[in-house]
Amino acid sequence: xxxxxxxxxxxxxxxxxxxxxxxxxxxxxxxxxxxxxxxxxxxxxxxxxxxxxxxxxxxxxxxxxxxxxxxxxxxxxxxxxxxxxxxxxxxxxxxxxxxxxxxxxxxxxxxxxxxxxxxxxxxxxxxxxxxxxxxxxxxxxxxxxxxxxxxxxxxxxxxxxxxxxxxxxxxxxxxxxxxxxxxxxxxxxxxxxxxxxxxxxxxxxxxxxxxxxxxxxxxxxxxxxxxxxxxxxxxxxxxxxxxxxxxxxxxxxxxxxxxxxxxxxxxxxxxxxxxxxxxxxxxxxxxxxxxxxxxxxxxxxxxxxxxxxxxxxxx
Numbered sequence: 001x002x003x004x005x006x007x008x009x010x011x012x013x014x015x016x017x018x019x020x021x022x023x024x025x026x027x028x029x030x031x032x033x034x035x036x037x038x039x040x041x042x043x044x045x046x047x048x049x050x051x052x053x054x055x056x057x058x059x060x061x062x063x064x065x066x067x068x069x070x071x072x073x074x075x076x077x078x079x080x081x082x083x084x085x086x087x088x089x090x091x092x093x094x095x096x097x098x099x100x101x102x103x104x105x106x107x108x109x110x111x112x113x114x115x116x117x118x119x120x121x122x123x124x125x126x127x128x129x130x131x132x133x134x135x136x137x138x139x140x141x142x143x144x145x146x147x148x149x150x151x152x153x154x155x156x157x158x159x160x161x162x163x164x165x166x167x168x169x170x171x172x173x174x175x176x177x178x179x180x181x182x183x184x185x186x187x188x189x190x191x192x193x194x195x196x197x198x199x200x201x202x203x204x205x206x207x208x209x210x211x212x213x214x215x216x217x218x219x220x221x222x223x224x225x226x227x228x229x230x231x232x233x234x235x236x237x238x239x240x241x242x243x244x245x246x247x248x249x250x251x252x253x254x255x256x257x258x259x260x261x262x263x264x265x266x267x268x269x270x271x272x273x274x275x276x277x278x279x280x281x282x283x284x285x286x287x288x289x290x291x292x293x294x295x296x297x298x299x300x301x302x303x304x305x306x307x308x309x310x311x312x313x314x315x
Contacts, residue, residue: 003048003102008038021046024098025058025067047102060106065093078107108188155191155200159184162206168279174287182265182276189272194218202229210256231256244269258285 008017017032017039025046030039045051046067049058057064063074075090086095094101094109101109165180193200198216212229225236234252246267253260265278293301 004046005042005044005048008032008034008042017042019045022067024070024093025049025065027051027056027067048104060103062106065103065106070096070098072106076107151196153191153193153195153198155193155198156189157186157200157202158188158205159186159202160205161185161210174284176282178280178282180278180280182274182278184274184276186272186274193223227252230254234261240269246274254282259283260285260288 004021006019007015010016015032016034017030018035019030019039020028022028027045032039040053043050043052046058049060049065051058052064055064056068057066057073060072062077063072065072070093071091072093079090080088086092094103097109103109161182161184163180163182165178168177168179170176187205191198191200193216196218198218199214200216201213202211204210204212210229210231212227212232214225214227214229216223216225221240223236223238223240225238227234227236231254232252233255234250236248236250236252238246238248240246246269248263248265248267250263251261252263259282261280261282263278263280265276267274267276290301
């Protein structure tokens with residue numbers, strides 16, 4: 001939820017201090033009976049940032065932001081936030097979009113209405129709750145929306161994936177055993193995929209055609225996910241321990257290579273990277289169609305496409 005400190009009130013509900021800012025957080029005015037005392041002493045101002053009255057800068061955890069120049073006074077520790085061309089400007093504040101974004105860490109800006117205090121993804125429920133409760137106080141509605149917010153999350157990721165696969169067995173057969181290694185780097189993320197029920201969307205920087213969406217059920221380190229994407233229509237069952245080590249088993253249909261894949265692997269998960277080592281059994285989609293036609297028609301049909309339909313996937 002977007003946070004802006006615009007006024008202070010006393011115990012009787014009377015406004016004693018009022019702040020007015022421009023879009024970049026510059027204090028345009030500070031008025032009220034306690035403007036010169038409490039108004040100056042309380043540090044939380046624009047976007048909830050800590051304000052230094054002497055320098056007129058905001059402290060964003062890792063560096064200071066100057067609303068007068070609309071820039072940070074020092075460079076970001078990240079050479080790029082992975083958010084387009086402006087993301088390479090290490091002094092830019094909120095990608096030059098201060099109305100819709102905030103940056104509480106001083107490192108990576110995010111959409112204000114998509115943040116939650118519990119780190120659980122899009123805060124759509126609290127937005128709706130605020131709109132509905134505007135007409136009056138409804139404790140039951142408040143409880144219901146808080147429960148939904150605890151239960152359900154929605155997450156978005158931008159990732160870059162690199163994968164190396166080697167055919168261990170069946171190079172000329174429609175059924176193959178494959179050994180592979182996959183590295184997935186997350187360059188942007190909202191949400192943590194930690195709620196009991198999570199809807200997610202994943203955008204692939206390396207090949208946007210392979211982006212996917214899905215639904216995950218999470219409980220006590222176990223995750224059961226259903227996904228839909230060009231190379232990933234299927235299910236995934238995984239367990240992640242407290243050290244970030246994940247064991248998973250998945251089955252998916254890969255339309256990009258026209259194959260079915262049963263995969264078992266072990267991954268090491270860090271804050272923005274997942275490295276997986278896996279074995280998979282894959283079958284040629286054309287062979288599956290040929291076998292289905294043979295079974296349903298009861299007639300022999302010639303087949304000479306062993307391994308060719310997805311040979312390009314191993315080039």
